[in-house]
């Protein structure tokens with residue numbers, strides 16, 4: 001599905017990685033690891049098509065994502081380490097807005113989705129009034145609503161409590177079982193829950 005072909009990333013005159021190649025297939029989960037500043041977020045942002053690599057290519061279903069962006073955009077979901085929710089809107093309004101702007105429809109009741117995420121009674125409260133973990137749960141609710149094949153997640157477990165982590169892991173498993181793929185950054189050890197997980201370690205380079 002995703003083929004990364006010899007990409008290089010330079011930030012502030014520092015080469016974070018070069019000649020990096022790997023592939024990601026259906027049902028596969030890859031964890032990006034490395035010290036703070038090693039380049040995990042930079043790599044994810046290149047894979048998501050937000051920025052171009054200095055050299056090399058990223059191919060989705062054989063097409064260069066720089067050229068065939070529309071298909072890639074509808075097949076992928078990126079959730080960054082910032083929640084990306086609008087604090088002035090309620091949780092339900094945030095999800096409805098996100099669905100609308102992504103051209104998605106759902107048969108699911110948004111209150112039910114938020115209830116699954118432990119947000120009962122908070123669905124219609126402006127998100128800025130929720131705790132950090134609750135705001136992240138609102139952001140992560142997109143994982144219950146999207147149709148994307150490839151999920152790219154930057155530190156999805158940040159601020160999420162143990163119960164929330166279990167919930168997320170269950171959703172990951174469901175996605176993988178349905179033929180999806182996940183690439184994520186996390187400082188947590190996930191191998192216990194995902195024995196099939198591949199690890200990609202970025203060494204910090206000076």
Ligand SMILES: Nc1ncnc2c1ncn2[C@@H]1O[C@H](COP(=O)(O)OP(=O)(O)OP(=O)(O)O)[C@@H](O)[C@H]1O
Nearest residue numbers: 011012016034035036037038039040041042043185
């Ligand atoms: N837009 C940018 N402009 C300039 N430098 C940047 C930019 N984005 C990232 N960097 C630099 O690139 C390096 C790698 O940053 P990045 O966020 O990719 O690391 P990371 O491995 O995700 O770190 P962390 O574990 O702390 O989240 C850092 O030194 C950072 O200062």
